[in-house]
Every structure is written in C-alpha cells, then in structure tokens.
Amino acid sequence: MNLDSFIDWILLPLIKIGILFGLLSLVIAYLTLLERKIIAFMQVRLGPMRVGPHGLLQPIADGIKLMLKEDIVPSRADKIVFTLAPVITLIPAFIVFAVIPFGPRSIHIPGFTIPGLNVQVAERTTGFFITDLNIGLLYVLAVSSIGILGIILGGWASNSKYPLLGALRSAAQMVSYEVALGFSIMGVLMMAGTLSLVEIVNAQKNAGAWYVFLQPVGFILFFICGVAETNRAPFDLPEAESELVAGFHTEYSGFRFSLFFLAEYAAMIVVSSMAVTLFWGGWLRPFPNIAALGFLGLVPGFLWFALKVLVFLYFYLWFRASWPRYRYDQLMKIGWQVLMPIAIANVIVTAVLVLWLGGSR
Amino acid sequence: MKVIEPETQERENFFTTTASSLINWARKGSLWPYPFGTACCAIEFMATVSSHYDLARFGSEVVRFAPKQSDVLMVLGTINDKMGPVLKQIYDQMAEPRWVISMGACATCGGFYRAYHVMQGIDEIVPVDVYIPGCPPTPEAVLDAVIKLQQQIEADTRLSYERHPRQTKLKTPEVNATVHALEPPPRALVRFLDDNQEVKGPIAEAFKRRFPEEVVSMREFRGDLSITVKRENIKQVLRTLKNDPEFDFKMLLDVTAVDYLSERQSRYDVVYHMLSLSNKHRLRLKAAVPADDPSIDTAVDIWKGADWAEREAFDMYGIRFKGHPDLRRILTHSQFEGHPLRKDFPPGQRTMCTETTDLPVVERARKYAESMGIAHPTILNVGPQHPAMHGTFRLQVAADGEKILDADSEIGYLHRCFEKMSETHTYWQVIPFTDRLNYMSSMMNGVTYAMSVEKMFGVDIPKRAQYIRVILSEFSRIADHLVCVGTNLVDLGALSNFWYGFRPREEIYDLLESCCGGRLTVSYVRIGGVAQDIPADFVQRVRKLLETIPPYVDDIEKMNRHNKIFKLRSEGITAISAEDAIDWGFTGPTLRACGVPYDIRKWFPNYDYDQFEFDIPVGERGDVYDRYLVRMEEIRQSLRIIKQAIENLPEGPFQIDDRRISLPPKKGVYSNIEDLMNHFELIQDGILPPIGEVYSYWEAANGELGFYLVSNGAKRPYRLRCRGACFYIFQAFNHMVKGLYMSDVVAALGSLNIVAGELEK
C-alpha cells in the first residue's frame, strides 16, 4: 500500500469517523434535551433548568447516571440475547452515517512534504462524508433495517409479556412500513438515475429543483414512513407508555436501556438526513441556481444540511407534542391500504413521466 | 457514620472526591421518578408536573413506569394492605441506586385513616428517604422534597450501591389503629325504623295495592319514601318494580346493608335505592335479614348494576346473595378476615396481605381452551400499577395477541374504609373524609354530604351559602372534567392536553384557596353553609376566571375535536346503548353520552338550579368520543351557570342561623352564658341530628353522588353509605372491553372518569 491510498482509505476515513462519532453522540445527547425543552415550551413550561445553565448539562447528567445504574438482567431472560439486543440496535443506527453526505466534495488538502522523511503527499480533495458508495441508498436501507432485529430480540429475550407485545408491534410496524418506504424513494431514484447519495444531491442541482418539488407525494410518503420506522409519535406503539408500560425495553435498566434510547434518536437523525438528502437538496443552499442569491452560499454546505435536518427533527417533536397515537390495526391498515397503493401509483406515474420527458439523464 | 482510620480516610477522600462529586452531581440532576400514584396526593403530584410548578426544571420529569428505569419511587397517596405487596414488588424491581419519597400523611403514617384496611405508613415494607408531610402536600412541598433528596445525594460518599437487603416478609400489622369505639344503636332508632305509617302518594298506594302481603312497614321521612318488605319474596317484588310500567324503576341506584346488632330481631337490613326515569320517582326498599341466616335473593338477574353492590354488601356485612354468579370479596383483599362494616368489628383490625390472586378469568380461559382443545390464550395482568390504570385498578385479560377475549376487573387497592371511618367520627369530622372520595372535585362531595345532614334536620341553608356552593361546585366540575379529558388524551398519546387542562385547573385552585386555604381537598363546606364568608375580591376573581378559562378550553377543542387520529381512536369504542347504561346504573356524563338527558340539576333541582339557564348536552352513541364532547360542552354550560350565579349572588349570612347546627357568633360567646354554653356543647358533642334515615343526592362531576345516612340521634353517623357514581360505571368495564384491542382499554378507561377514592371509598 502506498502512502496516498493509505491516506485516502484509512487515515482520512478514520479521522472523519472519529469526528463524526463524537459529533453525533453529542448531537444525540442534545437532541434529548432539545426534545424536552421544545415540548416543554409547547406545553407552556420551561423544561430542565437546574442542571447547568438552562439545563444545558442535563444530557450529560442523565448519561453518567444511566451508565452507573445497576444493570439488571431478569433471571428468566435469555442472557446472551438480552445483552446483545441493544448493541444490535445501536450499531446499524450509527454505521448508516457512513454514506450520508453532509456537504459537497470540497475540502482541499494541499500537497505537502513530510519533513525529515522527504515523502511527498499529493494534493487532494475530499468531501464532507465518510465515503461515497455507489450503492449508498441501498446500503442505508439495508443497514437501517437491521436495527429492528435488536428490538425484536430484546423484547423476546426479556421473557416478559409487555416487552414481547411491544416487540411484536414493532416488528409488524417496521416490516410493513419498510415496504412503503422503499417505494416512496423509487421516484427519486428514477429521476436521479443513481444510487449514490452524493450524486443524488448533485442531480438535484442539475435538475434545477429539489426533488421535493418534483416528487411531493414521494416526500410525504417518505416522511410518514420514516416516522413510523423510528417508532415515534403518532406511530410510537412499540413503546406506548400508557399501554405497554415501556414497550420492548421495559425490562432493561441503566446503560442498556440508554443504548436503545440512543438508537432511537440516531434513527430519527438518519431519517431526517435522508429526507434532506433525497428531497431537500442535501447540502445545497436554497435556490442554488440563482446567482443573485449567491450570498447564501457564504454559509457552508454542511450548515445548510444541519439546518434542514433540524427542521425535520423539530417536526418529530411537534408531532409528539400534539397527536394521539394510532391503534395497532389502524396503523397496519394505513401502511398497507393507504400508503402502499399511493406509493406504487407514485412510482408508476413517475416512471411514465421520466420516460416521456426523457428523464434527467 | 463509619469510623475510618484517619490516614486511609484521607487517602480515600483524595482519590474519590472528584469522581464521587461528579457522580453525585449526575445522580441528583437526573432523578427519574416512578410515580406510584394511588390517591389524592397523585393529583397534587400531577400539579407539580404541570406548567405552574414544572418538576422538569429539576430534570425529574422523565416519568418512567418501568421500575428498572426509574431512580426514585414516589409513593403518592394511601397504600392499603391490598396494595402493599404490589408496592413491595415494584420497589424490589428497581435498580440501584434507588430512593423513595413518601408523599402525604397517608403514605407516611396512614394519615387519618386509622382503619382496618390501610397500611399505617409505607415504611412497614419499604425504606423511605424523604417524607413529605401534608394532606395533600402542596406542589411546593414536593419540589422541596426533591431538593432535599438532591442534598442527601450530594452528601453521599458511596461510589457504588449495594442492593438494600430485601425485606422478604411483610410485617404483621399492629391491631391498634382506631379512633373511637362504636356504640350500639339505641332502641329509639329501631322503633323509628319499624314504625308503620299511613303514606299517601302514587308509588306507595300502588305498592300497597300490588303487594299487600309483602309490606312490613312503610314510612315517609323528609320526602323519602321507604318501604320494608319481607325478604322471602324480594325477587318478585324487585322484578315488578322494575318492569311494571306503573313503577318503572329502571335504574337501581344502590344496594347496601345496615347492621342493627341485637337491638332488632333481624340483625341486618338490606337496602335498595332505585330511581324511575320516566316518572321521576325514587324509592328505598328494605328487607330485614336475620343474623343466623344472612342471605337474600340476588338482584343481578334483574338489574345488571346490582352485581358489584351486592358483592360489596357481602364483603362488608357477610350477607349472602343467593344466586349471585360471582360472590367474592370486592374491596378488601382476599386474605381478609371478617366483615368490617359489622358493628362488632373493631375499626382498626387489620389482616396481613401477602399475595395477589388471579381473577376468575384465568380459570375461565383455561377451561374454555381445554374444552375447545386449543392453546391457552395469553393472560395479561393490567394494573394495578399500569400507567393507564391510573394507579389502582386492575384488569386481567385473556388476550389473543392484542385482542381481548375475556376480562375481569378488580378493585379495592385504594379501599380506605370511608364508611367505617365516618361511623367513628362526628358529623363535622366526616367532612374531610368526604373530600377524599372524588378528590378531583372535592367540593361537591362535601356539599352532598352536608345536604344529607341538613335534610336530616329538615332545614334549608341561606341563599348566599347556596350560591357559594353552586359557584364553587361548578368550578369543581370544570376542574374535574379538565383532568378527565386531559388524562384520557394523554393515555391516547396526545400529551400536551394534560398541560393545557391543568393550567385553568390551577387557576380554579387559586380561587378555592382564596376561600378556604385548601387547593385540592378543600373542606370548605360546613353543615348549614360554608366555613367562612367568601373573600372580598371573590366576585372579581370569578369574573376574571370566566374570561380566562374559555380560551384554554378552546385550545383543547381545537387540538382534538376534529383530529382524525383522535376520532379514529375514540369513535365507536365502548359504545353502549341507553338501556344497557341505565341497567348498569350509569349516571352523569357517561349516561348522557348515550342520549339520556338525566341530570339531577334539571330533574330534581335545588339551590335555584331551576332558575339558571343552561343546557344538558347529550351524545348519541355513548362512545369515547361522545363522552369527550359531552364533557367539553358541560364545561361551557357550567361557565354559563357560574356567570348567572355570580351576577345574582345574594347578600346575607353564609351559615344557617340555627343553634343546633352552627356555632354562635364569637361576640355572643364572649358576652353571654347561653351562647357560651351553646358553643361549648357544639364543640364537645358536635351536632346531634334527629333520629331518621335520608338519602341525599347531587349531580357530581361523574354522575349521581348519593349519601344514605342513618342517624341514631348521637353525635356520629350511625351509618353513612356513599353511592359513588363510578362504582356503578366501572363494573361494566370488563364487559365493555371484550373484543376490543388493548389500546382501546386505555381509551375507554380514561373516558369513564373513574376516580379511585370514590370507587373504593
């Protein structure tokens, strides 16, 4: 292996992974605070105020506490699976981020010589993403659906009725919404003609419009299914507090419980990021083709990306604060009888239009 | 404190200070509560979580109903012997480090329930870190307790926690908790009851015509018609009373019993109260039952609603109802010994409870499965500490996946012996007990109870007192409905409504507080009026409230009325027909949602209700959605009533000027001997109503609240029976949820507005 490929394939990704992992953990932690704060404001309260100024250290306190809490494994649980389940849920939620493009390929690293060794390092450009996989979209879909496995296993291994019910609900829900979710992004796929997430964003730039304007139905479907996939209100049945106590993680305590928690929030960010990438132009500034608005370009791409993701996260919280949740059978009905047909129709219509208008290729 | 060698101590400290203070900082900032709410204190805890106090500021709003994920067990309310094992189990399941806060007098020491079924403080079974005094403690006190706990944690130097040694056995309760011994009834009461009178009136005459043989005695007292019949043919009499159009007593209001000890040949009376909706008559029917064979035919096959009431009479008096399909104990726990409301049962005699039992549904499901040769359905235990069961109800279901095939419900986890307690306290002392029946709207219980004693005296209270009672009761009704709607919606997942509902409630609390100092349990009513006059700014406050409440109500309406998801979840769920509802003994909003406009305020008006303009909202299908609509509209109508009442608020005394009932003015006490003696006697002896029996009733927030009072002329009620509206509503619950989904159970329970204090007395 020569030095360049070492840098390209090992050093740079490792650095990026490190940065991303740190940032992500922080973001997730603070997302919990954001949730508590925003919902509190919606409910005319203040939310956490005492731990750190305006409650800013709250997630850290929660984290430390959870980590030091006694770890109980129910005596009748399947110990190995019980321990494994939270990890199975958490890991996919994190590794999905490997392909999500937070910004364009625009980081220039000038060439330099390592003094003393007299080794020449070439000039290179890299992007705000860990890797640009040419099947990025597939990768996301595939990996993110592993998470569900952890939930099912967790609920099953607890050997207790409420968690099991929660796990079953969750399995049914995720499986059925996954299908509609898959169909909802088909339109984007056809228009962009690529599976690489970076290229999809670029295609939106070339098309002159974010795909949300060309694929409004697709977007709405995607977001609904995304909310359902992440088990959030109004689809938060698997952990419906008033029905199933705490759902699949009822029997989990301390650190393991927090892993489930982290996974859920990570998944929220994944869905929001995907929505932004596929439909809202990723890192692109608003109106990327109008030169007069060029000053918007002064804000770096990844900030635009973060901003857009935040908007979606806000929606998540907003839903949670205002809507009742569906019932199990209603949820299924909506998934199969409403969303699926619409998604398929959307695919067909898009396909016809793409063929007819020659597509964007 | 441990004695450590100074050297090592220093070293240890040096090593651990930073780490342990960081850990303690985290632990104290992240105290997630497990709200073990059972009674009135839980409502004040809810107020602590609500916008005005916002427990979230301390990072403690993350309410976890999974014991393994919570840090501090907050015991909110009375824990009785039946609940004891449940509390212990929850505590045992919590992960270390764990703390316990005991909120309120009840949890701390049994409060003023020194009675046969109430644990005298939870430290009998779990260790407590912080006790909060008060009954109920104010939200400020709860916040203070959290701060106290935080200080404790801060001072803690342990890095890791051992599991508390488990207390495996429950302590045997002490048999000493009581206030007064009971007195036997004087002859005069028995004579009064057995006295046969010539009574006029359509029902009495028709009854005499139809059952000349059956009538033992008949009398009318303060407008209550009361007929005693022989027990042998009771079934036929009851059936005729229900089905014959001449009587048409379609609604059985109450079944209970009274114990006259050996003063009478037949020791017990079984007492039926019934109501005819078509001709607006009420009737009290009694049948004497001897001590050596305390049995009588059941009425369950005539009115479904007799089910639980008969079980209760069995539980309390040991009267066997022949033919009752499921005559088990209902309020006391399964290991309880004796029948507590018998006059010779010591009020404080507790029996230890160590187990929770399965309900008949388990057996039924097993038998069914075996007979059909199929797999056993899942048996799911919902409650009593299930978040949707509001802390005290228990449902056991046989489920197929999420679908409920069969269910049974169990109550009694908050049975705190109200009826026994009222027999051991004077008429005045009973008022605080009544506050804790339906603690969501405590004012109305007090009013209804006071009405019963006033009826016994045969007096009317001054107009001003009437109006004060009306205004505050209507506010209580609003507050009650708001909590009901709010919690119902929270159970459905619509969180914010709870906070929106609690804000106006908090303002109503303020009004009540300005009148009497109490927020939740007000004790503002006195027999013969109210405790003191309303404050000078009362009228302004009320006017202001009339303006501030509607926007909150509108907010809730906007969020839900046309909300698709809410409608999906509530329409058609537990719909019940008017006939069924009447047969079960439904009253209040739950009955009106079925389209029956029965509202005591219109049908049997008192306190000038006939002069106020207001409408009775009714629903059509009697489902969860209709109940919601009816409640929301009733809030508006109550506001209308208040508006008219406050505009016409009369001047005058706030208490009756009757020296048998109310205290003489202070000026007189200090200046003349008659008033002084009068004051002395009232304080020493309390008030002494005449001998008699009355049933008084009122439209409380969730239906007809009735008090059946028997007085033997002494200073304590001889028998005080509370007919709680939700007792009759809740017994239909396990029948209503059959065939529904688990999630519907949650929606249905919230919509019935079951308040444990009133349900289980």
Ligand code: SF4
């Ligand atoms: S009676 Fe009610 S308010 Fe008083 S301490 Fe007990 S639970 Fe709390």
